[in-house]
Amino acid sequence: MHRLTHVTARNKSTLADKLRSAVGGSDYGKTKQSFAGGSISAKDEQGEDFRELYVMPKRKLRGQTQLEQATGRAEYKTRSRFDLIDRLSERPPRSEEMDPEKQKWSDVWPAARTFAASVVPLPVRMGSRPNPEKRAPFKKEGNLELVKIPNFLHLTPVAIQQHCEAIKKFCTPFPPELLANESSSSSILPISVQYSTYIHQGTNIRDIRSRVVTMIVHVDSLKLSDSAMEKFIRLAGNRYDEKNRKLTIITDRCHTRKQNLDYAHYLLTVLYHEANKVEQWAEMKDRSDNLKVEFEGSSTKTKLVDLIEKAKTAGLESDEKSIEKFGEMWKTYRNSEETVEATREYGRQMKKLLGIN
Incomplete structure (x- = not known):
């Protein structure tokens, strides 16, 4: 182990002299007064006055003032804050x-x-x-x-x-005629667009479901021919509702609602023009290729006419005008779901046609 035997001090240093005087027991206050009065002057090697370095600040610290106040060694007058008026004026x-x-x-x-x-x-x-x-x-x-x-x-x-x-x-006010008669609104306003806006709390205020657009179109307003209507229904698939005669297009492929709305209009335009387009192979279409069974040209109509002729020969009365009504009922019966009520209506029309009460 090494022991510190002596301490080296810088010569011609006022701080070193002060430390020696403090250790030696001399009056440091008198020495300080003599320095301040000019009786003792310290010069460096260049002959300039030595500038004293104060290690401790000349002002008292807050802890010292609080300690003096707590022990009663000092009294401090309370002063009003400079911003007192501003603080009092705050509402x-x-x-x-x-x-x-x-x-x-x-x-x-x-x-x-x-x-x-x-x-x-x-x-x-x-x-x-x-x-x-x-x-x-x-x-x-x-x-x-x-x-x-x-x-x-x-x-x-x-x-x-x-x-x-x-x-x-x-x-502008909504037309009162459309409010009174909802059926007329389908012909005047054949296209309706539906979408939803979702508001929720989360990391993102946007919801992916808000981009979905549903377009509903009344097909009768397109004024398509019979062949074009059949082709239109085939192209639409399950998007077409036969009961309401409405086409429903739902688009959700694009990122924004506006893009999906434009895409829905594009699909409707393509369906309309493709339905009206006539190809060469369309002329080769046969009766069996129809989407629905037609009464005209069917074997049922042929047999029905022969049956009416035989009924006349046998002396039974038959209404020939009712054949057209029977044809409409037969077409509906064959192209729709079979129910008990539809079967009963079929029997009533057949008896009426043959004159059987």
């Missing part, structure tokens, strides 16, 4: 001065903005705690959870009504 939060019953909320929150606890006069709480039964969620003041999520404080029923009244002058 309390607006939510405390607001009267919810008289305040017009649309003036306070006219548009979408981040949640502000000082404005909303509601005891809103949000957050999670280990024991929610014992401790309620955090208050609205300084609550970051309320700032993160979007709010709809600007879409109150009164605010929505004011917006509607403001834009009402730029809109």
